[in-house]
Amino acid sequence: MSAPQRTRPVHTLTVTRTEWxxxxxxxxxxGGPGLAAVPDNGFTDNYVKLLFFPEGRPEGVDVAELRAQGKVVTRTYTIRRREPSELAIDFVYHGDVGLAGPWAASVQPGTEFSFQGPGGAYSPAADADWHLFVGDASAFPAIGAALESLPATAVAIAVLEVQDPADEQKFLTDARLDLRWVPAGTLVSAVEELELPAGSGHAFVHGETYVIRDLRKVLAGVDRLSISGYWRRGMAEPEFQAAKRTDPV
Ligand SMILES: Cc1cc2nc3c(=O)[nH]c(=O)nc-3n(C[C@H](O)[C@H](O)[C@H](O)COP(=O)(O)OP(=O)(O)OC[C@H]3O[C@@H](n4cnc5c(N)ncnc54)[C@H](O)[C@@H]3O)c2cc1C
Structure with a gap:
C-alpha cells in the first residue's frame, strides 16, 4: 500500500449531506470548488488521510508545518463513490469513541474538512478467474467500489462480517456474486470453510488487524492477495500506525 506523503497537496471540501x-x-x-483538484487514481481502494486539528486550524500556517509540530491528527478513509459534483466517504460508527466516527455521525452540511491523498494499490485484476473479498465494515467501502467495477463475466465471492444483521448493505454489481454475511467473530472460520474455485484468484482482505493476521495463514495459497489490517482493536489510529512498525502482529 503506497502511503500518501506529507508533501502531498491538501484538499478541502465542504460537506453537502449525510445519510445513514x-x-x-x-x-x-x-463537494465544492476543491473537488476538481482531487485526482482519481483508478484504484478501487482509493483512500485519503483526513486531517483533524485538535487545537483548531490557524490561518496561514501550512499543514506540513502543523504536522511537524504534532498539531494534526489523521484518520484513513476510502473514497466510496465519486460523482461529477460530489464524492462519498462511508464511516463505520463504532460508538462515541475515537475521532472520525463521531465526527461523521454529527457533521452538518456546510462544514469544511481537509485531507491528503488519495493513495491506493488495488483494483480487481481483469485476468483473474475469480475474486475473493473478505472484511469487516471498515473494508465495505473498498469492497463495494470493487464489486461495482466488476464486469458481468467476473466470478466473485464475498465473506463479510457484520456486528448486526441490520448492518448488511446492498452492493450493486454485474458480477456473478456469492455473498455471505457472517456474524462478528466468525470471519476466519467462515473463510476456512470456503471451497475456492479452481484457477487463478485475486483476493482483497482487510479489516481488524488480529483477524487479518489469522486470515493471512488461511489464504496463503491464493495467487494474488491484497491483505492488511485497517484498524487494531484497542488502539486509536496513530498508535496503530506506530505499532505496525514496532509491534506488528
Ligand atoms: C487504507 C484504509 C482505508 C480505510 N477505509 C475506511 C473506510 O472507508 N471506512 C471506515 O469506517 N474505516 C476505514 N478504515 C479504518 C479507519 O481508518 C479506522 O477504523 C480508524 O481507526 C477510525 O478512526 P476513529 O477516529 O473513528 O477511531 P480511533 O480513534 O482510531 O479509535 C478509537 C477506538 O475505536 C476502535 N475502532 C477503530 N475503528 C473501529 C472499527 N471500524 N470498528 C470498531 N472499533 C473500531 C479502536 O480500536 C480504538 O479502540 C480504513 C483504514 C485504512 C488503513
Missing part, C-alpha cells in the same frame, strides 16, 4: 446507510455506517457526501 445502515445503523452503524454513515455516508458523508462532500
Amino acid at each position: 446507510i445502515t445503523p452503524h455506517m454513515v455516508r458523508v457526501w462532500a
